[in-house]
Amino acid sequence: MTPPSTAPMTPRDLFSRWEDQQAAYVAHRENRFQVMLDVLGLHRPDDPTVLDLACGPGSITDRVLSRFPRARAVAVDHDPVLAELARSVLESYEGRARVVEADLAHAGWSSALPAWSFDAVLTSTALHWLSPGQLLAVYTELARLLPPGSVLLNADHLRFGDGQPALRRMSAEHDTAVRKAAFAGGAATWEQWWALAAEHPRLAPLTLERERRFADRPPQPPAPLEFHLAALRTAGFTEVGTVWQYLDDHVVFARR
């Protein structure tokens, strides 16, 4: 856990605080990333070209480019603050990382991407921000964008529904306990992290634009695992399944 500090935060410090903050909401986040990178390595061992969808500050891209020294990645997000932080964090990878701002909720978002042929799309803790209709549209746009044989990995809490009340209760209790322990250990909450970001001189000017872009985004109804699998098939993915699960946290796999 990163100790709190009174010194001005570097982008790497903020990134590190983001990682601790996100780990408070995702119990086995590092393990989940490791599975995603393992599957990526099994799919394309040497030099994968990756799309990091809804990248935040670049958590997936940072791990991909560090583990695969000849990989390259495009990191996409609609949030101007997180995209700017991703640019700072990923600049050490030089030409191997590109950061693009695009809104997944609007059809045609992929036209903002460079014309690379992607081997894989990786995304974490993000697609629950989309409505079921938007999610199907994103999967459909990805199916059009991706070459046959490429893969998609979506890591997220996929909440249990009314038919699985015991699993839903246990998942919720586990989430609460993990959050409590993480915050007691010094991790920032989501709100506290955003307060830190708002103090950073490079990010502060972008916070108003962030508010404007996300003003009309109500929380979405949970889309269960079955919805994702069906939506991926409907979108045109040929093989779908899960490669990891811990309570309601999943990594969904799809092959184009």
Ligand SMILES: C[S@@+](CC[C@H](N)C(=O)[O-])C[C@H]1O[C@@H](n2cnc3c(N)ncnc32)[C@H](O)[C@@H]1O
């Ligand atoms: C909880 S963060 C996860 C970020 C990162 N993948 C991680 O695991 O740390 C969710 C991300 O989804 C992004 N996001 C939400 N809605 C989006 C949209 N419509 N288009 C693009 N990005 C979006 C947010 O800006 C945020 O960066």
